[in-house]
Amino acid sequence: ARDINLAVVAGDGIGTEVVEQGLLVLDAALAGSGTTVSTTDFDFGARRWHATGETLTDTDLDAIRTHDAILLGAIGDPSVPSGVLERGLLLKLRFALDHYVNLRPSKLFAGVTGPLANPGEIDFVVVREGTEGPYVGNGGAIRVGTPHEVANEVSVNTAFGVERVVRDAFARAAARPRKKLTLVHKHNVLVHAGHLWRRTVEAVNAEFPDVTVDYLHVDAATIFLVTNPSRFDVIVTDNLFGDILTDLAAAITGGIGLAASANINPDRTAPSMFEPVHGSAPDIAGQGKADPTATILSVALLLDHLGHVDAAARVEAAVAADLAERGGRVRSTAEVGKDLAARVAG
Amino acid sequence: ARDINLAVVAGDGIGTEVVEQGLLVLDAALAGSGTTVSTTDFDFGARRWHATGETLTDTDLDAIRTHDAILLGAIGDPSVPSGVLERGLLLKLRFALDHYVNLRPSKLFAGVTGPLANPGEIDFVVVREGTEGPYVGNGGAIRVGTPHEVANEVSVNTAFGVERVVRDAFARAAARPRKKLTLVHKHNVLVHAGHLWRRTVEAVNAEFPDVTVDYLHVDAATIFLVTNPSRFDVIVTDNLFGDILTDLAAAITGGIGLAASANINPDRTAPSMFEPVHGSAPDIAGQGKADPTATILSVALLLDHLGHVDAAARVEAAVAADLAERGGRVRSTAEVGKDLAARVAG
Numbered sequence: 001a002r003d004i005n006l007a008v009v010a011g012d013g014i015g016t017e018v019v020e021q022g023l024l025v026l027d028a029a030l031a032g033s034g035t036t037v038s039t040t041d042f043d044f045g046a047r048r049w050h051a052t053g054e055t056l057t058d059t060d061l062d063a064i065r066t067h068d069a070i071l072l073g074a075i076g077d078p079s080v081p082s083g084v085l086e087r088g089l090l091l092k093l094r095f096a097l098d099h100y101v102n103l104r105p106s107k108l109f110a111g112v113t114g115p116l117a118n119p120g121e122i123d124f125v126v127v128r129e130g131t132e133g134p135y136v137g138n139g140g141a142i143r144v145g146t147p148h149e150v151a152n153e154v155s156v157n158t159a160f161g162v163e164r165v166v167r168d169a170f171a172r173a174a175a176r177p178r179k180k181l182t183l184v185h186k187h188n189v190l191v192h193a194g195h196l197w198r199r200t201v202e203a204v205n206a207e208f209p210d211v212t213v214d215y216l217h218v219d220a221a222t223i224f225l226v227t228n229p230s231r232f233d234v235i236v237t238d239n240l241f242g243d244i245l246t247d248l249a250a251a252i253t254g255g256i257g258l259a260a261s262a263n264i265n266p267d268r269t270a271p272s273m274f275e276p277v278h279g280s281a282p283d284i285a286g287q288g289k290a291d292p293t294a295t296i297l298s299v300a301l302l303l304d305h306l307g308h309v310d311a312a313a314r315v316e317a318a319v320a321a322d323l324a325e326r327g328g329r330v331r332s333t334a335e336v337g338k339d340l341a342a343r344v345a346g
Numbered sequence: 347a348r349d350i351n352l353a354v355v356a357g358d359g360i361g362t363e364v365v366e367q368g369l370l371v372l373d374a375a376l377a378g379s380g381t382t383v384s385t386t387d388f389d390f391g392a393r394r395w396h397a398t399g400e401t402l403t404d405t406d407l408d409a410i411r412t413h414d415a416i417l418l419g420a421i422g423d424p425s426v427p428s429g430v431l432e433r434g435l436l437l438k439l440r441f442a443l444d445h446y447v448n449l450r451p452s453k454l455f456a457g458v459t460g461p462l463a464n465p466g467e468i469d470f471v472v473v474r475e476g477t478e479g480p481y482v483g484n485g486g487a488i489r490v491g492t493p494h495e496v497a498n499e500v501s502v503n504t505a506f507g508v509e510r511v512v513r514d515a516f517a518r519a520a521a522r523p524r525k526k527l528t529l530v531h532k533h534n535v536l537v538h539a540g541h542l543w544r545r546t547v548e549a550v551n552a553e554f555p556d557v558t559v560d561y562l563h564v565d566a567a568t569i570f571l572v573t574n575p576s577r578f579d580v581i582v583t584d585n586l587f588g589d590i591l592t593d594l595a596a597a598i599t600g601g602i603g604l605a606a607s608a609n610i611n612p613d614r615t616a617p618s619m620f621e622p623v624h625g626s627a628p629d630i631a632g633q634g635k636a637d638p639t640a641t642i643l644s645v646a647l648l649l650d651h652l653g654h655v656d657a658a659a660r661v662e663a664a665v666a667a668d669l670a671e672r673g674g675r676v677r678s679t680a681e682v683g684k685d686l687a688a689r690v691a692g
């Protein structure tokens with residue numbers, strides 16, 4: 001029997017609650033397949049930081065690297081200064097493990113009511129670059145706290161980094177029925193980075209001649225996301241624009257309670273990481289109120305990434321069926337997990 | 347009789363058409379007030395660039411500076427390489443004339459149907475910083491066109507620049523019934539710039555103790571703009587986040603055909619500039635199809651800035667009344683202008 005060696009980072013707030021249900025559904029999806037799951041828990045997050053001052057050590061990273069994949073719940077707590085866990089842990093994982101494809105599918109499932117009056121069909125994926133852009137931590141400040149303070153942030157974009165994520169996005173577009181790729185940037189203002197992205201998309205298009213390409217400035221893209229989201233099939237964009245667009249995309253498809261994401265290392269030189277788009281929601285933590293659906297859809301992405309394509313499809317189908325019947329019914333985190341696991345088991 | 351000495355930059359595409367109607371309404375609003383308007387046309391834009399290679403010369407800037415205000419239509423044409431007119435003309439005007447407050451009101455007028463199923467009341471203003479951030483043009487690239495290209499963009503934020511726009515935003519919030527200011531940034535990732543913004547908002551709050559302050563990450567702000575836009579009163583944010591949020595804000599309030607903006611130099615060391623948020627729309631240019639309402643609302647902002655507060659209110663009231671009755675009626679650019687001018691004249 002094969003085994004999935006899974007690193008589990010439950011994290012803070014509702015992280016623990018949603019991850020528990022994610023693991024339940026993962027087991028259900030693999031039941032009878034001959035593949036088993038063994039997990040290692042990692043205690044990263046606010047508690048560990050408060051206790052030790054550590055976010056993610058080299059030893060932690062070495063230990064993580066021996067796993068096939070990572071399931072992450074949520075990171076962050078108001079008691080920790082802003083940026084400490086985000087940059088010292090979450091982004092550090094994405095960067096150190098070279099998660100250059102941050103994949104975020106957006107689908108309006110039947111039965112889900114979003115904020116748009118006439119949403120139409122919504123089914124696109126955002127391929128957000130995960131290791132460059134303004135997320136590199138290449139900023140600094142002088143004369144901090146004085147009237148002469150200057151604080152800079154640098155967006156770093158490389159041909160190497162842009163090309164590999166653009167190629168991945170093209171491959172995903174080519175595998176979808178509509179075969180359409182939209183580059184989102186702001187090349188009329190961020191001309192250097194923007195032109196690199198633009199030239200790269202043009203160049204890689206030659207390898208995928210059947211993919212149709214268009215371009216939107218990031219500001220215009222937010223308009224289309226609320227006026228005509230059906231126009232999108234695959235979006236490729238940088239780390240910051242991708243962060244913004246995927247929260248908006250989650251909102252129009254029923255909220256971040258349903259939005260899954262995968263931080264993928266397509267070269268498989270390190271484990272990929274699967275996490276809901278939502279945060280740790282300290283306001284509802286520990287109350288069994290969190291919706292584990294986003295985590296469970298992230299488990300589907302995990303299964304797909306590890307080659308368990310059928311199991312992944314069954315998890316997504318279970319979620320779709322559950323959402324179609326969900327209505328206004330209120331269930332606890334554990335009840336949703338149990339119901340979804342039962343559907344997956346068939 | 348006083349005189350408004352107005353610089354008119356009609357620009358490209360539909361710019362000419364909408365500006366013509368803006369001027370018509372401006373005259374109507376001031377009729378009988380003793381104030382007259384004299385205009386100087388500036389030929390900046392795609393045509394001039396094609397003919398001369400010039401975007402905005404020092405002589406142009408000197409000439410512009412002698413005016414009380416600038417009315418701008420739209421800049422940009424697909425025949426001009428991306429960035430040339432944006433950075434060489436539009437942003438150059440904003441920067442050279444120190445338009446550090448880019449003011450963009452968002453109001454869902456009665457009679458207007460936006461994309462949201464339950465929009466609620468929408469009435470907020472975005473105070474977008476206009477002279478710093480990633481818009482400074484402080485980027486560059488090496489090894490362009492090779493596999494080793496690196497393209498950087500630098501966001502520059504200064505205590506001086508952040509404080510003055512934050513103070514302006516607080517003053518605007520203090521003058522509104524709800525007295526609420528939301529800072530939008532991404533300080534968990536862009537820690538240096540983000541913390542400068544955050545500390546500045548905290549510090550300036552002491553001068554405006556009756557203003558309530560909250561904070562949203564830019565990604566979360568896009569969610570609230572579609573799920574609960576009523577929560578916003580005044581938003582203050584940087585140049586790039588402001589660009590993105592104001593297009594989304596325009597979309598939820600009926601589209602960029604209705605979205606006005608003011609590029610304000612509050613110190614009045616140079617003329618302020620008023621322009622619709624929309625672009626030159628080359629696809630419909632010259633057909634009399636463009637909606638001049640955004641330009642006319644920008645004229646209201648212009649009147650207000652120049653102290654013609656009653657005239658400004660009459661223009662906004664005329665637009666509100668027209669929108670309430672507009673329905674699906676199709677009118678030409680000139681007809682909308684004529685109808686609004688008639689309403690303003692009373």
Ligand SMILES: CC(C)[C@H](C(=O)O)[C@@H](O)C(=O)O
Binds near residue numbers: 086090091243277565
């Ligand atoms: C928590 C934060 C650093 C993170 C990001 O900006 O990437 C989050 O918003 C996300 O989208 O996963």
Ligand SMILES: CC(C)[C@H](C(=O)O)[C@@H](O)C(=O)O
Binds near residue numbers: 436
């Ligand atoms: C044309 C472009 C440079 C401009 C901007 O990004 O500021 C526009 O989008 C706007 O919002 O006025």
